[in-house]
Amino acid sequence: MIKVAxxxxxxxxxxxxxxxxxxxxxxxxxYPGVTVDKKTAYLSHGGEKIEVVDxxxxxxxxxxxxxxxxxxxxxxxxNPDVILNIIDASNIKRSLYLTFQLLELGRPVxxxxxxxxxxxxxxxDIDAGKLSEMLKVRVVEAVGxxxxxxxxxxxxxxxxxxxxATGFEINYEELEPYIARxxxxxxxxxxxxxxxxxxxxxxxxxxxxxxxxxPKEEMDAQYKKIHSEHNIDIDSFLAAIRYQSADYLYHKSVxxxxxxxxxxxxxxxxxILNRWLAFPFLAGVIYLVYQLSIVLGYKLTNYTWPYxxxxxxxxxxxxPEPQFIDVPMLTDFGIWMTNSALALLNYVPIFLILFALxxxxxxxxxxxxxxxILDRLFKRFGLxxxxxxxxxxxxxxxxxxxxxGIMATKGIADDRARLATILTVPYMNCLAKVPFYALLLGAxxxxxxxxxxxxxxxxxxxxxxxxARIITLTFLKNRETAPFVMELPPYxxxxxxxxxxxxxxxxxxxxxxxGSIVLAVAVVLFVLLQFPGASDEVVSEMRADADAALVKxxxxxxxxxxxxxxxxxxxxxxxxxxxxxxRAQKMIASSPEAAEKLDVAFREANxxxxxxISPDDADQxxxxxxxxxxxxxxxxxLNKLKSExxxxxxxxxxxxxxxxxxxxxxxxWRVNVxxxxxxxARESAVATIGSIYESGKTDARAEEAISEDGLYTPLxxxxxxxxxxxxxxCIATMxxxxxQSGSYKWMVFAIFFPMLLGVVMASVFFNIGMLFSLTGVQxxxxxxxxxxxxxxxxGFVKGKSINWKGGYLEKNQ
Amino acid sequence: xxxxxxxxxxEMQTNQKGRIRTYSVQGLLKQKLYNMGFVPGSEILMVxxxxxxxxxxxxxxxxxxxxxxxxxxxxxxxxx
Numbered sequence: 001m002i003k004v005a006x007x008x009x010x011x012x013x014x015x016x017x018x019x020x021x022x023x024x025x026x027x028x029x030x031y032p033g034v035t036v037d038k039k040t041a042y043l044s045h046g047g048e049k050i051e052v053v054d055x056x057x058x059x060x061x062x063x064x065x066x067x068x069x070x071x072x073x074x075x076x077x078x079n080p081d082v083i084l085n086i087i088d089a090s091n092i093k094r095s096l097y098l099t100f101q102l103l104e105l106g107r108p109v110x111x112x113x114x115x116x117x118x119x120x121x122x123x124x125d126i127d128a129g130k131l132s133e134m135l136k137v138r139v140v141e142a143v144g145x146x147x148x149x150x151x152x153x154x155x156x157x158x159x160x161x162x163x164x165a166t167g168f169e170i171n172y173e174e175l176e177p178y179i180a181r182x183x184x185x186x187x188x189x190x191x192x193x194x195x196x197x198x199x200x201x202x203x204x205x206x207x208x209x210x211x212x213x214x215p216k217e218e219m220d221a222q223y224k225k226i227h228s229e230h231n232i233d234i235d236s237f238l239a240a241i242r243y244q245s246a247d248y249l250y251h252k253s254v255x256x257x258x259x260x261x262x263x264x265x266x267x268x269x270x271x272i273l274n275r276w277l278a279f280p281f282l283a284g285v286i287y288l289v290y291q292l293s294i295v296l297g298y299k300l301t302n303y304t305w306p307y308x309x310x311x312x313x314x315x316x317x318x319x320p321e322p323q324f325i326d327v328p329m330l331t332d333f334g335i336w337m338t339n340s341a342l343a344l345l346n347y348v349p350i351f352l353i354l355f356a357l358x359x360x361x362x363x364x365x366x367x368x369x370x371x372x373i374l375d376r377l378f379k380r381f382g383l384x385x386x387x388x389x390x391x392x393x394x395x396x397x398x399x400x401x402x403x404x405g406i407m408a409t410k411g412i413a414d415d416r417a418r419l420a421t422i423l424t425v426p427y428m429n430c431l432a433k434v435p436f437y438a439l440l441l442g443a444x445x446x447x448x449x450x451x452x453x454x455x456x457x458x459x460x461x462x463x464x465x466x467x468a469r470i471i472t473l474t475f476l477k478n479r480e481t482a483p484f485v486m487e488l489p490p491y492x493x494x495x496x497x498x499x500x501x502x503x504x505x506x507x508x509x510x511x512x513x514x515g516s517i518v519l520a521v522a523v524v525l526f527v528l529l530q531f532p533g534a535s536d537e538v539v540s541e542m543r544a545d546a547d548a549a550l551v552k553x554x555x556x557x558x559x560x561x562x563x564x565x566x567x568x569x570x571x572x573x574x575x576x577x578x579x580x581x582x583r584a585q586k587m588i589a590s591s592p593e594a595a596e597k598l599d600v601a602f603r604e605a606n607x608x609x610x611x612x613i614s615p616d617d618a619d620q621x622x623x624x625x626x627x628x629x630x631x632x633x634x635x636x637x638l639n640k641l642k643s644e645x646x647x648x649x650x651x652x653x654x655x656x657x658x659x660x661x662x663x664x665x666x667x668x669w670r671v672n673v674x675x676x677x678x679x680x681a682r683e684s685a686v687a688t689i690g691s692i693y694e695s696g697k698t699d700a701r702a703e704e705a706i707s708e709d710g711l712y713t714p715l716x717x718x719x720x721x722x723x724x725x726x727x728x729x730c731i732a733t734m735x736x737x738x739x740q741s742g743s744y745k746w747m748v749f750a751i752f753f754p755m756l757l758g759v760v761m762a763s764v765f766f767n768i769g770m771l772f773s774l775t776g777v778q779x780x781x782x783x784x785x786x787x788x789x790x791x792x793x794x795g796f797v798k799g800k801s802i803n804w805k806g807g808y809l810e811k812n813q
Numbered sequence: 814x815x816x817x818x819x820x821x822x823x824e825m826q827t828n829q830k831g832r833i834r835t836y837s838v839q840g841l842l843k844q845k846l847y848n849m850g851f852v853p854g855s856e857i858l859m860v861x862x863x864x865x866x867x868x869x870x871x872x873x874x875x876x877x878x879x880x881x882x883x884x885x886x887x888x889x890x891x892x893x
Contacts, residue, residue: 059848061846091875094875094876234836239847239848239852240853243850243874273861273863273870275862275864278863372863372870373864373865374865375879376866376867379881483841483842483845483881483883484881484884486880487879488870491888616830
């Protein structure tokens, strides 16, 4: 097997080349110990098996960022057989800076000139042969986005693998004697050229110094010596020579068209980054994303819901049937798990659209431009222009997921801003919160849904900014910060394949999370809600009610010609179940024809009993009326029993014990139970509320059940909304916070700080609403204004700024 | 010929061209700036200032890069 490492600078189109080589057959994992994605693909060419590993995009192999360290360690430890270096053909000069360092590794290298079409359009005439001759490696031309060059790349890999690397060297002039000395001195067991280690040692690279066993002090002394003897600053000198060499190679192998045309990117940026147009344009993009993903996506769920309901009906049909009010535990459990799973799957259309749109924005190259436009704003709050992507993924446009959001913070080089971003992303509206909002809005604010949704989706950014400023001024005050220097890449059209693939990969990641954690939690919750169960007293009371209802039915049935059939209790139970099941399926029947088909199917399966559901003669009609009454009665009894059960359950007890505190926010034990379960996974809040309110009608959505219930006012709903907006992250997010922040301390902080904030805010605004008899919408607006004011005021609080010139104790001071 | 005009990168005017002079920088910023092509002797073009007046966008080594004024002010440029 040939091990190929795919290396290149950010924005060189590395992922399109990787996708071109691998197709959909990609394996995504993490590099050991860190959360940098490691994509691997296995393919074969000319009878050889090839393993391709996609390294993170890096400008260099310094230790500036996590990505650079990960890429460097992989190359040192894994000894790839061939390094495939992707170069943006329209940006050769800067790309060569990395190429030189790859060539110095002394492993076989194949260079891929990607985006040849863009280079041609820019009037660049690239002589690949000349480049290949000067660098002494194979150079392949390709257009990853259009699948051009795959074969050439693969055969070049095979050729490169069967030849020895051809030792390309840059002459580092005055430093050469020192490089030679270190080349002798360092002995590291590796396939990598000793010269590379020597150069890295001179750069005082931590990883290499550690491997070579050279103490840092020795290097510092060396650094000073070179500085005083040759007046050379090693870093500056190496960089200058690399860029000079790149410039030389560029002019030897590339002819620029005599008159330089203005690139499309430059033209576009004149509008997109224009002082006056940048904000309207950004607002337009955000609005479009919101409309397409959330609004349109939500409408789509109306079309997909019936299919999920069908699945649910099917699952219920294979579970043991209830015997009037005696529902088998297995059936309860099955319905519970199905509800938990479906509540989430219902939102998959929104996910697909959202992730696709984000992938498109990423691919086009707009993300760093958002950072460019907004950095000054974020900087005021101790964040970074690069915080934009994590916050957007976390749900800046309402509906994201904190998990990918927090994972995306790894690109932020500024440690303080990174940690602040990790801790604020959970305040954004994660998609799992959306069903909860939708549920409450649907139940209490049907007419004002748009207004409320606007408040909810925009207030989060003020909260996030306020929290970021507060924690960067306090807990994170002394964290290290880093420079803001970012490429604004040329615009590229995204490829359909790339976008669809990424969208599905992300959705799949989410579903996997649902499959494991949320369902596991659902099991635990089921147990906590089910036991110890309702008291015997209540149960016997309910049984008496049930018996009374059955006796009443029996008396009516006696007077009809069908008593023979209905004498048997079993048949009565069956009839009630049949009636419920028929109603459920009739609800989701899409057309009159489908409804008719349903009738036929039911009649065929149960020729006798169905007569009472779709009655013809007078006796059947009489019984039909009774059946409906019986179904209603059983439902009422079951609901009573269920809420009795939840109230006396372990979780109910815990929820009740919290009432003394949460009463100030208007939360009763039921709401507490819902929130408690939401800490496990936010999705569970809806599932729990849905289940608490589950009216047994298998087709009814929880919105209807809650608003019909009449226990809460819109003000209660606003208090719940405020708490939910601020509520702590779900288990999965907590785990990711722990991973990315590297400490349990921050994880605990990430749990309790929002919880405290949530209870306080919900209580304050619930009481303000009560005091001034505000409507729900008015209270929400008050909360909104408060958060807006707090963000504005905090934005004017000056933080500690770094003086770059004198801020660091350095190796060469 | 007029006198050589030297100013910090952060104070360049839009569309002004310059050449980076030797400048003193330490730590992470040094690594980052060199990696991104801000090496002495390179030509640099001021492209635009962000709508909120910070950061700035410059063209260097034939590509576009954005840098905060705080960081740009330590880079000395000779206007050409």
